[in-house]
Amino acid sequence: METEINWLAVLFATIAGMICAGFWYTKTLFGPTWRQMTGISEADSQKSGNTPMIIVLFVNIITSIVLVVVINVCRVVFVNKTIWLAVLIGFLLWLAFSATTLITHNAFEQKPTKLTLINVGYQLILFISMSLVIGLFN
Numbered sequence: 001m002e003t004e005i006n007w008l009a010v011l012f013a014t015i016a017g018m019i020c021a022g023f024w025y026t027k028t029l030f031g032p033t034w035r036q037m038t039g040i041s042e043a044d045s046q047k048s049g050n051t052p053m054i055i056v057l058f059v060n061i062i063t064s065i066v067l068v069v070v071i072n073v074c075r076v077v078f079v080n081k082t083i084w085l086a087v088l089i090g091f092l093l094w095l096a097f098s099a100t101t102l103i104t105h106n107a108f109e110q111k112p113t114k115l116t117l118i119n120v121g122y123q124l125i126l127f128i129s130m131s132l133v134i135g136l137f138n
Contacts (some may be wrong), residue, residue: 009137017060022077083135090131
């Protein structure tokens with residue numbers, strides 16, 4: 001079985017991921033609540049400079065590559081090239097690896113449930129949007 005990495009899909013999925021990150025934690029959505037629950041002020045964020053966003057960029061690239069490969073393998077195995085398969089795979093990968101890991105860590109670190117829901121929700125939107133974009137590159 002051969003699977004190729006569609007680098008254009010990786011690029012656009014990464015861009016979608018960056019948009020999700022930028023939007024999810026804005027002042028109009030969950031930013032103020034996230035800041036309150038983490039204790040990270042806007043000044044703290046400014047002190048860290050671009051480093052967190054550079055990390056998010058590289059992590060999103062890795063996530064996009066893995067999603068492209070897994071979705072392509074599933075397309076071959078299930079003989080299904082629909083966008084819905086891509087979204088389902090994104091959801092299952094989020095559930096199996098992202099949500100469960102974050103929920104476990106936050107439980108042991110005794111993080112507030114609301115903070116866990118904000119971060120798990122972001123990860124869900126991230127995985128679904130990336131998978132949706134990848135699915136469009138049938």
